[in-house]
Amino acid sequence: MSFLNAEEPGVCDLVTDFGINVLWHPSLGMELGERLHELLQDLIAGRRPLDILVFEGTVIRAPNGTGEWNRFAGRPMQEWVRALTAVANYTIAIGDCATWGGIPATPPNPTDSMGLQYLKRDRGGFLGADYRSKAGLPVINVPGCPAHPDWITQILVAVATGRAQDIALDDLQRPKTFFSTFTQTGCTRNMHFAYKVSATEFGQRKGCLFYDLGCRGPMTHSPCNRILWNRQSSKTRAGMPCIGCTEPEFPHADLAPGTVFKTQTLMGVPRTLPTGIEKMGYVKMMAVAKAAAPRWVEDDIFLV
Amino acid sequence: MSENHQELLERMRRMLATGLQTTVEPFPPTEKEFFRIAEALRALDPDDIRGKLVIAGFLDHPYGPENWKCADCIYYLANRKWCDLPELAVPVEPDWYCRLWRM
Numbered sequence: 001m002s003f004l005n006a007e008e009p010g011v012c013d014l015v016t017d018f019g020i021n022v023l024w025h026p027s028l029g030m031e032l033g034e035r036l037h038e039l040l041q042d043l044i045a046g047r048r049p050l051d052i053l054v055f056e057g058t059v060i061r062a063p064n065g066t067g068e069w070n071r072f073a074g075r076p077m078q079e080w081v082r083a084l085t086a087v088a089n090y091t092i093a094i095g096d097c098a099t100w101g102g103i104p105a106t107p108p109n110p111t112d113s114m115g116l117q118y119l120k121r122d123r124g125g126f127l128g129a130d131y132r133s134k135a136g137l138p139v140i141n142v143p144g145c146p147a148h149p150d151w152i153t154q155i156l157v158a159v160a161t162g163r164a165q166d167i168a169l170d171d172l173q174r175p176k177t178f179f180s181t182f183t184q185t186g187c188t189r190n191m192h193f194a195y196k197v198s199a200t201e202f203g204q205r206k207g208c209l210f211y212d213l214g215c216r217g218p219m220t221h222s223p224c225n226r227i228l229w230n231r232q233s234s235k236t237r238a239g240m241p242c243i244g245c246t247e248p249e250f251p252h253a254d255l256a257p258g259t260v261f262k263t264q265t266l267m268g269v270p271r272t273l274p275t276g277i278e279k280m281g282y283v284k285m286m287a288v289a290k291a292a293a294p295r296w297v298e299d300d301i302f303l304v
Numbered sequence: 305m306s307e308n309h310q311e312l313l314e315r316m317r318r319m320l321a322t323g324l325q326t327t328v329e330p331f332p333p334t335e336k337e338f339f340r341i342a343e344a345l346r347a348l349d350p351d352d353i354r355g356k357l358v359i360a361g362f363l364d365h366p367y368g369p370e371n372w373k374c375a376d377c378i379y380y381l382a383n384r385k386w387c388d389l390p391e392l393a394v395p396v397e398p399d400w401y402c403r404l405w406r407m
Contacts (some may be wrong), residue, residue, distance in 0.1 A: 211378040295383040
């Protein structure tokens with residue numbers, strides 16, 4: 001559903017401007033029943049080429065590795081995944097479930113779920129660490145819960161226009177163009193972060209959400225404040241903490257009670273500090289920044 | 305609150321200076337204990353300043369091994385001399401302390 005909201009480029013642009021033939025999609029696909037089955041068999045047999053396999057959803061292996069708890073088109077989904085990834089020129093995992101296993105793979109992982117090439121941060125996953133698509137690339141991971149639709153369409157365009165080899169991937173196989181910066185990059189609350197002024201309630205327009213409300217923007221790799229959602233806003237801009245959904249550990253702290261939307265501290269200091277900052281530096285920075293904070297940073301400057 | 309900022313600050317200062325016994329310990333080590341204190345504060349009348357001082361464990365001086373003080377706390381607004389934690393929402397001096405201190 002997120003995919004259908006893409007704007008730059010939009011889903012229709014993929015077809016009209018970039019010549020992508022969408023063979024099947026759960027909401028857009030025209031093929032049903034036997035015809036879908038026939039299409040899938042043609043792809044697996046090589047009678048039709050499968051340029052790009054875009055997979056969303058966790059790979060369910062329960063019970064006992066059979067995958068019978070998630071059947072699709074007459075057989076366990078995991079069997080389709082195995083067969084289709086073997087013939088795809090490129091394989092793209094969309095969303096946390098397909099990349100890392102997602103919420104279903106959170107311990108105790110009753111459905112024995114895993115991502116295509118990762119289980120949380122451990123490389124391997126359903127396809128194994130050595131998997132390469134026919135074009136020689138590992139799974140391209142586009143995480144998020146949900147993934148931003150424009151991340152999806154822009155990667156599809158890069159692959160479809162022959163620039164797949166130009167997509168630099170980070171150590172979690174995420175496209176660096178999206179995932180080398182932090183959610184905090186471009187956040188409108190950065191001045192409040194800098195001067196250590198905290199938001200204390202959801203929806204407040206002043207204050208940083210990191211200090212009290214559990215925002216993971218300073219340690220989450222995503223472009224959520226560079227490529228805005230609906231081209232308008234982002235969680236943090238709207239006063240909602242980043243939940244760190246592009247990182248393999250999401251949902252963080254395994255959703256233990258009291259861990260969501262609350263900065264976890266130990267003796268008053270955040271347990272997880274902004275990436276790259278040591279505790280001593282954080283403490284020093286806090287004292288200096290608060291002392292230097294100008295009056296205006298304590299006011300809601302967005303109100304007129 | 306009917307009192308202005310300065311009057312209220314002065315009243316709080318007097319209460320602390322004249323030996324008001326507040327619950328300075330235990331310091332809440334994690335969010336779980338912090339939440340319990342915040343919950344007790346929420347049960348108070350917002351004008352119950354004495355109750356806030358006692359439950360939050362206010363002191364009119366820095367406290368702890370690293371001399372924690374309001375000036376270093378994330379809830380402190382330096383220019384207004386104000387504690388912005390919704391459950392407290394009181395004027396404070398930069399060198400005061402309470403056990404809801406967080407960095």
